[in-house]
Structures are given as C-alpha cells and as structure tokens.
Amino acid sequence: MAMTGRPAAPRGTGHEVDEDRRRFLGTAALSALVVAPGVSLLAFAEGQGRKQGASARTRWGLLIDTTKCKSSCTACVTACSSYNGWKNEGRPTDPQWIRKVQVTDPETGVSRSVPVMCQHCAKAPCVEVCPTGASFKRADGIVLVDRHICIGCRYCMMACPYKARSFVSEEISGQKPWAPRGKGTVEGCTLCVDRIDAGQVPACVQACAHEGGRAMTFGDLKDPASEISRALAEFPSVQLRADLMLDPGVQYQGLP
Amino acid sequence: MRAIHYREIDGSGGFWALVGLLALLLAAGLTAAYFMEHIGHIITGMSNQVVWGMPHVFAVFLIVAASGALNTASIASVFGRVAYKPLARLSGLLAIALLIGGLAILVLDLGRPDRLGVAMTHYNFRSIFAWNILLYTGFIAVTGWYLWVMMEQRLNRHSRMVGTVAFLWRLILTTGTGSIFGLLVARQPYDEAIMAPMFIVMSLAFGLAIFILVLMAACRAGARPLGDETLMRLKNLLGAFAAGLLYFLLVFHLTKLYEAKFSGAEAFILWRGGPYTVLFWFGAVFLGGVLPMLLFWLPPMRRSRAAVGWGSVSVVVGGLALVYDVVIGGQAWPLSIFPGMQVSSSFYDGVVGYYAPSLPECALGLGGCALAVLITLLALKLLPFLPETLADEGN
Amino acid sequence: MRDRPVILAGLALLLLLLTAPFWLGAVAHTGSALPAIPRAKGAHCVRPVAWMRKNHMKLLMRVRYEAVHEGIRNRQESLPGCISCHVSRLADGKYPSVTSSKFFCNACHQYVGVRIDCFSCHSNRPGSGAGTVAQSGGEARLVALAAIGNPAIVPPRVAGGSSTARRRREAPWRWP
Known part of the structure; x- marks a missing residue:
C-alpha cells in the first residue's frame, strides 16, 4: 500500500487540531447527512478513512x-x-x-x-x-x-x-x-x-x-x-x- | 590401562527414599510456579526495581554449572587425558541434567509460561536471549549426541570429534550467558565484556564442584571404589579453577574501579552495600575461592577426602552467593539516569532496590535443583553411566 | 511370554486413556443443545456471518498486527469494535461476566472447548467514550470516540472484497 502524504499530524499542545482533519471531518459530516441517514459520521469517515498507518516520514x-x-x-x-x-x-x-x-x-x-x-x-x-x-x-x-x-x-x-x-x-x-x-x-x-x-x-x-x-x-x-x-x-x-x-x-x- | 566396565547403580531403599524426597521438592516447585502464574508475580519478592529474583539466581547458577560439568568429558575426549575417560559419561549426564533444571526454572518464572511456543517460534536475532534459547536447546542435543557416541561402542572413534563440538558449544553457551549481563549498558554493575569469560571460569569451578560431589556421593552410596589419585586430580583442578575465579573477580572489579562512571556501583558492591558486600567478600571471595584452596592445599589436609568434599561444597555455596550478588545486587543499585545529580521520585529513583526472596521463589529454585538431581539419579539407575570401579591403577 | 495378557491389557488401557477426550466429548454432547448465541446490536456484521463463523480469528489476527505494529486502525474491524456491537447489557442492566456463557465469545468457545485469553488484557465491555481527558474539547472527544470502536452500522463487506486492508500481507507470524 502506498503511503501517500504524512498522516494527519497533531501538532502543538492540544488546542490546535490539524486543519486538514477538521476540513475532512466537516465534509464527512455534511455528506453523511445528505447521503445516508442512519450511517453515522464516524462510520463514513471510517469507510473512506485514512488507511495509512505509521510512516517513517514521521518521527x-x-x-x-x-x-x-x-x-x-x-x-x-x-x-x-x-x-x-x-x-x-x-x-x-x-x-x-x-x-x-x-x-x-x-x-x-x-x-x-x-x-x-x-x-x-x-x-x-x-x-x-x-x-x-x-x-x-x-x-x-x-x-x-x-x-x-x-x-x-x-x-x-x-x-x-x-x-x-x-x-x-x-x-x-x-x-x-x-x-x-x-x-x-x-x-x-x-x-x-x-x-x-x-x-x-x-x-x-x-x-x-x-x-x-x-x-x-x-x-x-x-x-x-x-x-x-x-x-x-x-x-x-x-x-x-x-x-x-x-x-x-x-x-x-x-x-x- | 585396564578395560572400563560401566554398570547401572543399584536401587536400594535409600535410593528410592532420595528419589521420593526430590520428587516432593519438585512438586513444591511446580506448585509455586502454578501460584506464580495464576496469582501473578505479586506473591514473589520481585518488583519493578528488582525484576529478576531468586529463580534467576538458581537458573543462572545451574545453567552456568551445566556447561562446566562437561569439563571432565572434554578433558578426556578433546585433550586426550585417558585418566578422565571413566568419568566422561557422568560428566555429560550432569551437564544435561543441570541445564534442564535451570531452564525449567527460567521458563516457569516467565510472566506468561503458557507462551513458551511463542518463544520457540519468534526470534529476534539481535537479542542475546534469543541466541541463548538456541544455544541451550542445542547444548542438550549436542551433549546427548556426545553421550551416545561415548556409550555406543561402534561409535567410540567419533568421540573426539563430537566431544570437540560439545566443548566449543559449551564455551559459546557460557559466553552467551555472561553476555546477558555483560551487554547491559544501562546498569553500572554490569556493562563489562569481561563478564563473558568470567562466566566461563565460574562455570568451570561450579560445574566441577558439583561433579565431584555427585561422584563422591554415588561411589559412596554404591560402594564403588574411588581412587585417591582420581579424586586428588579433580581436587587440584577445582583448586585451580577457584584461583582463576578469584583472578577474574579481581580484574573485573579493578577495571570497574578505574572508571569514574562505575565508582558508585563499585562502592555499593565492595564496601557500602550491606548484605551484597557481605555476599561478595564472605560468599564469593572467601567461600567460593579462598576457603576451598586452603582446604585443598594446606599441608595437613593434602590427602583428606573430607576436605575435598567440603571444599566442593564451599565452591557451590560461594558460587550461589556470587550469582546472587551479580543478579540481585546488580539490580539493587539504582539506574543513573541523571549522572551526578540527587534524585527522588515515587518510582524509587536513586534508591537502592529492596528485595527479599519469597517462599514460592525459593521453592521454584530448589524444585529446579531437585529436577536436575532427579534426572541424574534416574539416568544412573537406568543406563550404565558410572564405572564399576574408579580405583587407582595397580590397586 | 506369560506377560502377554498383561501387556495387551495395559496397551488397551493406554489407548483408552489417550482417546478419552473424544469419548467423553461424544458422551457429553449427545442430545445437548447448540450454543445460544447472544444477539448483536447492529444489523450487519463487518463480514458475512457465515464467513465470520469460520474465519473471525484470521480477521482478528490481521487487524491486531496492523493496529499494533503498523498503526492502521479500523474502528469496526477491531476487537473493541466487535465488543461494542456484540456485548450488551443483560436484563438486569449489567454486562455479562467474561467467564459466563452469556458473554458473546464464550457461547461458542465454551461449547467447542477452545480457550481464548484475549480478555486477560482487553476490555470485555463496550467503551463509553470515556477515552477523553477530562478537559478536552468536543472535537477531541469525537475523535476519541472513534478510536474506541463506534457501534455504527456499516454495509457488510464481502470476504475477499475491495478492502485495502485485505490486500495487505498477512501477519508474518502465527500462533503455534
């Protein structure tokens, strides 16, 4: 499996949530409302979810x-x-x-x-x-x-x-x-x-x-x-x- | 050189009484292991400070002694000293028995002994521990092969070759055992490559001492003659090994004393460590080295068999003290995470680790020893390991 | 050869003892009911039920390797995911004990006599979302919830389907 891009990286001291992630969750939530009532936001996020695991590009x-x-x-x-x-x-x-x-x-x-x-x-x-x-x-x-x-x-x-x-x-x-x-x-x-x-x-x-x-x-x-x-x-x-x-x-x- | 006749030992009432006693000890050890697994290591004296305890003292001692017990056979086969040949079979048998006893303790002390299969199928080859698993099982196989070659007349001519393999194997094995500690850079009382050869010298002494004791006991109980010449030869060898051990202890500690980073740990073992200091000076140095040499070589006791016996006992007791000092004392000395600083924490940083052996641990350790002796006794009974006579030539 | 009858009798006894588990099992199971499997909360499993009955351990072994060693976490296909769907409160409002036959895994595992030790380490009841540190904000709580296996329902995936995870190599080790 190709490891494309860095996994959404938490940075800083806890307040800041990674921008990409916030955008992604937002989109997912919106789509979930439209596409499939009964399928939760998280299930949807999971379906499309980031599959890349730990990467050596990160330490x-x-x-x-x-x-x-x-x-x-x-x-x-x-x-x-x-x-x-x-x-x-x-x-x-x-x-x-x-x-x-x-x-x-x-x-x-x-x-x-x-x-x-x-x-x-x-x-x-x-x-x-x-x-x-x-x-x-x-x-x-x-x-x-x-x-x-x-x-x-x-x-x-x-x-x-x-x-x-x-x-x-x-x-x-x-x-x-x-x-x-x-x-x-x-x-x-x-x-x-x-x-x-x-x-x-x-x-x-x-x-x-x-x-x-x-x-x-x-x-x-x-x-x-x-x-x-x-x-x-x-x-x-x-x-x-x-x-x-x-x-x-x-x-x-x-x-x- | 007369022909050697080997014969099984006789099973008198005393023999079976001893077997029964050892079986009881073994059962106690197994019971202890059962509780240690089911309740957890909380019932032992081990903690997050002293993570290896009494089981490891016994296991390391037996494993080290196992490789040393093979000495007599090696001297006969590899170095061609005919006088040792009648003793070679017993030597190989003891090596296997002691190793199985030690390994049993080690395995039963694991947090998850049920996962022994995992240990046998998952190897991290950067781990000296993983290498040791292979070295130990291999040693049993090689020594078994060696015994077969010695005991099967048609194969006798191979005994030198197989004996050499076994001899080299045991050197590597003890190097591995010593390296378990010697390679631990994290702990100041270890972290010294000389521990590998030091363990070899320890093995020579402990193994031979146990060999002499078993030989004397077996010959006495079976009323088989044991010549003075044979016994005195073994005695002189053991004396030399005890002196060698003292020499290695001296070099080991001199090296460490010379390096500033080890000074705290050295002071702990050598003069400020309370029981660990006593164990070192009285146990390892006096009982393990000085006393046996006095008993063996002081003029009034030169020909005394009792002195040989007590000297061997002294080496065994001193050896256990030394292994305890290395295994437990080495862990009791706290890690130096912030060198030169005063430290304190809820996790016993900067504090000498407290350890008191618990009953289950001692039972497990003694159970392993009992297993080793039991294997030896039963093997002596079933197969011809011991010559009918070890009387001196010409008697 | 006066000992022959004794030897043969001894051998027969040994054979009987060695095969005892089979005989005893056959006797014990005659007429006994099939295990009663507790119902799951969701409508579908992550794989077809027939496939799961046979292969759930393979799936668990793979996701375990991926989660622990590679950091690939799939909320449904994880042990906490299974638990959150398959373990429910009983009539008395309590979760079944991990040793009782009402505990999902035990229903079959006790029946076939296969011991599992997953729950000596793993939690045996659905996570509640308590995964967050007290002060964390809503977003953090959301993510923490996700990490512990959400009981949401997803369309079933067919064995050998297009899941990325399926194309990954099997765990390089197995239980003995």
Whole structure:
C-alpha cells in the first residue's frame, strides 16, 4: 500500500487540531447527512478513512521544558494514569508509565521536577534484547510492547536505562478499551499511540497544556516547521543518558 | 590401562527414599510456579526495581554449572587425558541434567509460561536471549549426541570429534550467558565484556564442584571404589579453577574501579552495600575461592577426602552467593539516569532496590535443583553411566 | 511370554486413556443443545456471518498486527469494535461476566472447548467514550470516540472484497 502524504499530524499542545482533519471531518459530516441517514459520521469517515498507518516520514518526539514544570504539579501523571487505566498505589510492584523525578544538583542546589517516561529511543535497548520481538519500534519511532507475543521475561526492564517499563504482576480488570494491559506482560508509555493514530496529542501533553505549566511540546521531529522542531532549533536541549547514543525521541530543556 | 566396565547403580531403599524426597521438592516447585502464574508475580519478592529474583539466581547458577560439568568429558575426549575417560559419561549426564533444571526454572518464572511456543517460534536475532534459547536447546542435543557416541561402542572413534563440538558449544553457551549481563549498558554493575569469560571460569569451578560431589556421593552410596589419585586430580583442578575465579573477580572489579562512571556501583558492591558486600567478600571471595584452596592445599589436609568434599561444597555455596550478588545486587543499585545529580521520585529513583526472596521463589529454585538431581539419579539407575570401579591403577 | 495378557491389557488401557477426550466429548454432547448465541446490536456484521463463523480469528489476527505494529486502525474491524456491537447489557442492566456463557465469545468457545485469553488484557465491555481527558474539547472527544470502536452500522463487506486492508500481507507470524 502506498503511503501517500504524512498522516494527519497533531501538532502543538492540544488546542490546535490539524486543519486538514477538521476540513475532512466537516465534509464527512455534511455528506453523511445528505447521503445516508442512519450511517453515522464516524462510520463514513471510517469507510473512506485514512488507511495509512505509521510512516517513517514521521518521527514523533516530545520536548519537555523543565523550567516550566512545577514540583507540585502531577497533571501529566494523573492524566496518563486515568487515560490508560494504570494505578500507582505506592507499592514497588505498581506500574508507573510516567513519573516525576526531582533532580537536584548537589553543588549548586538547583532543582527541577522532571517527568520521565519511555524515551522512545531510535536505537532502543529494549527492542534489541527482546527475545521474541515483542518489544518493537513503529515506523514513526514509537517504541511499544506487543503484548500478544510478550512472554514476560523482563529482559527489556533489565536493559532500559530509564526504568521506563513496568511488569504487571497481578490480575487486573477494568482495562480501557484503547489500552489493553494484563498480568504477566511488560508495559510502558505508548506515547498514547491510539490518540496519535486518531490525530490527537498524548494525554500527558494535553493535560500539561490545560492544567500544568505548558511544559510539554509534542510533534514531528522530521518536520522542520513543527512546533517541536522550531523549539528545538531555538533553545538548547538534551537527551537523557546521551552518552549511550540511543537517540531518544524525548528531549529536555533546562535540566540542572 | 585396564578395560572400563560401566554398570547401572543399584536401587536400594535409600535410593528410592532420595528419589521420593526430590520428587516432593519438585512438586513444591511446580506448585509455586502454578501460584506464580495464576496469582501473578505479586506473591514473589520481585518488583519493578528488582525484576529478576531468586529463580534467576538458581537458573543462572545451574545453567552456568551445566556447561562446566562437561569439563571432565572434554578433558578426556578433546585433550586426550585417558585418566578422565571413566568419568566422561557422568560428566555429560550432569551437564544435561543441570541445564534442564535451570531452564525449567527460567521458563516457569516467565510472566506468561503458557507462551513458551511463542518463544520457540519468534526470534529476534539481535537479542542475546534469543541466541541463548538456541544455544541451550542445542547444548542438550549436542551433549546427548556426545553421550551416545561415548556409550555406543561402534561409535567410540567419533568421540573426539563430537566431544570437540560439545566443548566449543559449551564455551559459546557460557559466553552467551555472561553476555546477558555483560551487554547491559544501562546498569553500572554490569556493562563489562569481561563478564563473558568470567562466566566461563565460574562455570568451570561450579560445574566441577558439583561433579565431584555427585561422584563422591554415588561411589559412596554404591560402594564403588574411588581412587585417591582420581579424586586428588579433580581436587587440584577445582583448586585451580577457584584461583582463576578469584583472578577474574579481581580484574573485573579493578577495571570497574578505574572508571569514574562505575565508582558508585563499585562502592555499593565492595564496601557500602550491606548484605551484597557481605555476599561478595564472605560468599564469593572467601567461600567460593579462598576457603576451598586452603582446604585443598594446606599441608595437613593434602590427602583428606573430607576436605575435598567440603571444599566442593564451599565452591557451590560461594558460587550461589556470587550469582546472587551479580543478579540481585546488580539490580539493587539504582539506574543513573541523571549522572551526578540527587534524585527522588515515587518510582524509587536513586534508591537502592529492596528485595527479599519469597517462599514460592525459593521453592521454584530448589524444585529446579531437585529436577536436575532427579534426572541424574534416574539416568544412573537406568543406563550404565558410572564405572564399576574408579580405583587407582595397580590397586 | 506369560506377560502377554498383561501387556495387551495395559496397551488397551493406554489407548483408552489417550482417546478419552473424544469419548467423553461424544458422551457429553449427545442430545445437548447448540450454543445460544447472544444477539448483536447492529444489523450487519463487518463480514458475512457465515464467513465470520469460520474465519473471525484470521480477521482478528490481521487487524491486531496492523493496529499494533503498523498503526492502521479500523474502528469496526477491531476487537473493541466487535465488543461494542456484540456485548450488551443483560436484563438486569449489567454486562455479562467474561467467564459466563452469556458473554458473546464464550457461547461458542465454551461449547467447542477452545480457550481464548484475549480478555486477560482487553476490555470485555463496550467503551463509553470515556477515552477523553477530562478537559478536552468536543472535537477531541469525537475523535476519541472513534478510536474506541463506534457501534455504527456499516454495509457488510464481502470476504475477499475491495478492502485495502485485505490486500495487505498477512501477519508474518502465527500462533503455534
């Protein structure tokens, strides 16, 4: 199947909806009214729907400006937890797809609160070590676990330098339909891949924009015009454990 | 050189009592695995901080020891030392039994052991783990072939060739096992290529120690003579392997101490790590290396069989301590995501990981060990693995 | 050969034990009713029913690969899509338990004794549109709804039809 054009790309921090998409949905709604009563707008959109999936022409990235991130704010963590249906009750076995790490320079005393999640590395160690290939990277750079073939060996958790993955160590119920997860498999931040495929920004980014300090910028690193690319061009940023040369898709500004 | 006569061992009441005891241990291990799968790993001491626990300590120990147990056979076939030939069959048998025991633990600890078929059909060839699946199953096949060639008289002439294949295979296998840890760049206590050869030396020591213990027990229980010369030869070899292990530990930690990025992790293992420090110095260094050498070579104990036995026990206990220190201690040391910074979070960043082995984990680990011994015992009973006599020549 | 009768009896017993599942199954199924399949909400399935009865697993395996690995998400042809149409509230207003025979998949799967483990991870009830983060605007909610499988009715697609997805390669792996 030909991959023509970039998939409708969500840009910015959650307010702006891609122009094409808005136009398309509008047209679809109008046509639906005219053409087929009883066939819903979404069914119609689906019938004609974008069939192209993740494309290598895109690399999704996240830029986190830690100077705008307050220690007291946990909007991103709460949003991720409620959207994806994981719960942290403070036990060492509880999953944490995203967490706030308080980072302090012991000499200068400069301290920042840093959201840490899967860094969606271009050369991800978790992908390298996974014996079955369950840990994989999508064409657009999102690193995921295919829990259909994950055997629960946890080697990816040994290999990840960011402690980004959790193991589900008990029976769970009430999963969200868009975020399947279950006992005996490994999980982690998906960058809200279902939202990205539907043209939305990740839940953490949206929450940060609405209730947080607007510290997170999401977008396509391969598009020089995207907000994230412009922000990266303007201010210096760093990747965590850059010495490992894993080329993470998540970058940080203002670290101590 | 007199002809060697092999014979099955006799099944006395003691034999069957031991088989029954091991079967109970195995059943306990299987029960533990059942609960771990059905309730989840929540019933173990493992967490998101220490993701590999007691099952992996036992599994790694058994797998490493398995390749080492083949030493005696290799010395006979590959290096042509005739004196070791009567021991070669037992050596091959132990190698297979220990490996099956270790693999059983590893598989039953998986989050989804029901998906073993997936692990066998989906290979990511960039993964050292995937390579190990092939290396382990291949090792069982190659060693089985080797045993066949040794035990079938018509095929005896091939034993050198097949023995060489098995010997090379075991070197690659242990390199693979060591690389599981050595290639983990994310964790400071690992991330060192020397772990691969170090695991080979570990395997030489652990495998031979277990071999000596099984040999002594089997000869004693079956009232088969075991010559001093044979035993002392094995003892000297084990002493040399223990010294080799100490040397590798020294080089490993000296290298790491020299690099600033490892200093925190090294301080943790070597002097600030509480139980992990004790395990290293008392367990790995003293029990695994120093004590056996003293027992083997101090003048008053030069000819003592008890010293050989206790020295081998010491190597096994010290070896388990070392593997525990590597597997658990290596994970307990927190990841350095922000080097040089003080960190804290709800996810135990910057905190030494807490781990206490739980009963099901220990049961699973011991069950695997029981399986290995059970396989060995039953095989000894069914097939002629052990010579009628191992008395010294001329006696 | 004094042992011959004993050996033969043992072999016969072994054969009987080995084939026990078939005998027991034959006994258990004589006279038992065919499974009662709960009715779906929509008028048509995404494929003809006869095709689905035989091939639903193939469809699920393909869309699973496409959704997870390639990011191609088709709302109707997805497990949440199936659930949203095939799982309804019972008379007491509650959704059937995932272990009960009133749960759509179980009606047949329990009958034929084929265990599925989809719902150890996947949600077993229709999504409600709760997929949005609390503060998101209407548009976002719309899209989120779409992503979780809208129970809308679409004209049936014929097997081997013109769906783009059908021309894609099969998933490169299969269950053993």
